[in-house]
Amino acid sequence: MAISPALLKQLEEKRQVAYAAGGAAKLAERKKKGLLSARERLEALFTPGTFMEFGLHAQHACHDFGLETKSFPGDGVITGVGYVDGRPVAAFSQDFTVGGGALGRIHSKKISDLYDYAMQSGMPVIGINDSGGARIQEGDESLSGYGQVFYRNVLASGVIPQISIIAGSCAGGAAYSPALTDFLIMTRKNAQMFICGPEVIKAATGQEASLSQFATAEAHASVSGNVHFIAENEGDAIAITKKLFSFLPSNNVMDPPHRPTPVISLESDAAMNEIIPEDSKAPFDVHQVIARLVDDADFLEVHRDFAKNLVVGFARIQGLVAGIIANNPAVKAGTLDIDSSDKGARFIRFCNVFNIPVVTLVDIPGFMPGLAQERGGIIRHGAKMLFAYASATVPKITVIMRKAYGGAYLAMCSADMGADMVFAWPSAEIAVMGAEGAVKVLFKKEIAAASDPKAKEKELAAEYREKFASPYEAAAKAMVTDVIEPAQTRGMVAMALRNTLSKRETRPPKKHGNIPL
The missing domain is CATH 3.90.226.10 (2-enoyl-CoA Hydratase; Chain A, domain 1)
Structure with a gap:
């Protein structure tokens, strides 16, 4: 007997609910700000038709302090595996339209399970971060969830490359997972990353500081050093990710993707x-x-x-x-x-x-x-x-x-x-210090006694470079392979x-x- 059409219809309906998570109104509002949806971000990353989603139906019914029961389709994160330039890659994309992308128990489990799969399969993980932090309603379970993710970040470190894209809010505990990965790419607009917001800073220290001073891509890229690349927009962030990936191996037992030329050219430039x-x-x-x-x-x-x-x-x-x-x-x-x-x-x-x-x-x-x-x-x-x-x-x-x-x-x-x-x-100088400084230390008396101290100092410096700092001296002592x-x-x-x-x-x-x- 064929499978019941009613069951197939039910499956399709459930898929559509998951695909429409967050609702049309929220998605439209984000589009006005130039923000892609969580799914659109993954579609831009992967070769079309190659994405296999993990945990489409996973969700946690969250009790909002006993007053209301809320449903979070996908639990605010989309996870799965797809292909980037012919190579398999694991990725997750947090969905800010579903509970602010906040991390709860199932949200954490989906990311942790993805990491476990990626490490066993030897494939990189790309995380697209857009989250308000821990889901307060879940209390200690959300904190435990962050611990599970952090633990995977550390286990994966040095085993598979980890790339983080900061494409929206990345606040509080949410900021630590990207910080544990290898490379951070942050969009210039619509993205913030911080542990404590302006209100908390003021309450704790009395200092008044705006997000522009410490939470933006510019602040993290030039001052704190937390971010490795600034992307002009989300499309640019995906392009930088792909470019970076083109230089990296999939895991630590593979060589990087070398493309050696057939013949080594020794032509002079x-x-x-x-x-x-x-x-x-x-x-x-x-x-x-x-x-x-x-x-x-x-x-x-x-x-x-x-x-x-x-x-x-x-x-x-x-x-x-x-x-x-x-x-x-x-x-x-x-x-x-x-x-x-x-x-x-x-x-x-x-x-x-x-x-x-x-x-x-x-x-x-x-x-x-x-x-x-x-x-x-x-x-x-x-x-x-x-x-x-x-x-x-x-x-x-x-x-x-x-x-x-x-x-x-x-x-x-x-x-x-x-x-x-x-x-x-031939222009190399290898020495304990520069020639000018060295002669001032070694030949104080000779320089002082000279009729023209500056000329003497210059003469001695040139002699010092030739006798003690020359690359040929280092080569003679087998410290240099060749000049x-x-x-x-x-x-x-x-x-x-x-x-x-x-x-x-x-x-x-x-x-x-x-x-x-």
């Missing part, structure tokens, strides 16, 4: 020789070097608006995916400070757990001096860079462009910190990456190192 100013103190923008180093000048910069003295991001070099870390002399002379050390260390550690080779471009006069930096813990923060590079076992290629002074030279992945190959340009023309950089780095892709390194057995957090 004469324009690279023109980028670096002759004066070692003159600033220049390292983005110019990166653009000529990577394929088609296609560089996805991460944390672009935060700690701009260090540039990090993803690119391909003759088809091979690489993480790029570079000092930027155009900002704070390229020094490492508290924020840039944190930024760099976290990026290196991400690359390491997901098998992405690291290419480091060095032009650093040292760590940022100053009372605020010292009192703020520059020692502890700078040590994170040392720890991150030394603990990384992926291929590490370093190019010393100009200055490489003191402990900061080591913090930018010298041979002693585990670089597999170190190339230096190369800037024009040769792209070809040499490409060949170095190819030659180290098979690298395997065993470390002493341990649970994990104790990074200076």
Whole structure:
């Protein structure tokens, strides 16, 4: 006998109720603000027709303090699996039109079950966050639910990539789950992320602060450093997510999606020789070097608006995916400070757990001096860079462009910190400190006794550079693999990456190192 038409009709009716969760009026109101629905967001992410929803009928009848029983279709979140550029991806999208997207027991279970499936299947998780926080009516169950999600975020860390899109409200406990993921993308409009709102801040501290000061994409991207990318709108957020995903493996036992060119090109790029100013103190923008180093000048910069003295991001070099870390002399002379050390260390550690080779471009006069930096813990923060590079076992290629002074030279992945190959340009200076500072310490008497102290100082500085800071001195001591023309950089780095892709390194057995957090 055929299945009863009444049952099929009932199924279709229940599906339509779930699909229309929140109601037409609320959806129309959001569209006026330029907001997509929770389902539309997933439709934009996945290849059409590939989304398999988990828990369509799951919901929790919520008793509103005994006064009213409310039904939350889907419990305010849509979860499932689909394909992005031919690869399976797990995703969830919180639905603000259903109970403000607040997290309750079933809401949490749907996300937790999705994470369990993704970890077992080895696929990334993309979360689209739009939630008012914990569902107050469910009390301790909502808090327990957040704990379950946070626990999965941590279990998944370093196993599968986790990307969070902040596309609406992300308040209170809701903000901590994205903070535990690998990358945060936040829309410029209609999105806020904070733990305590203006009223709570005022009640607790007496300070008056507007959301624009601490909760917007701009504030998080440039000041707090919580957000890695600002999206102009939700469509842009999805586009950034797909671009980022194109550089990442699906899990930690796979290689990133390399697309090696059939033949390694060693062709020289004469324009690279023109980028670096002759004066070692003159600033220049390292983005110019990166653009000529990577394929088609296609560089996805991460944390672009935060700690701009260090540039990090993803690119391909003759088809091979690489993480790029570079000092930027155009900002704070390229020094490492508290924020840039944190930024760099976290990026290196991400690359390491997901098998992405690291290419480091060095032009650093040292760590940022100053009372605020010292009192703020520059020692502890700078040590994170040392720890991150030394603990990384992926291929590490370093190019010393100009200055490489003191402990900061080591913090930018010298041979002693585990670089597999170190190339230096003829303009490189490798020393404890700059030549001018060194001669003032070493030759005080000679400079003072000279008829023209400034000329003597200049003469001694030039001599110091040649005898003690020259890249050839470092090469003679096997601290540099080769001294190369800037024009040769792209070809040499490409060949170095190819030659180290098979690298395997065993470390002493341990649970994990104790990074200076």
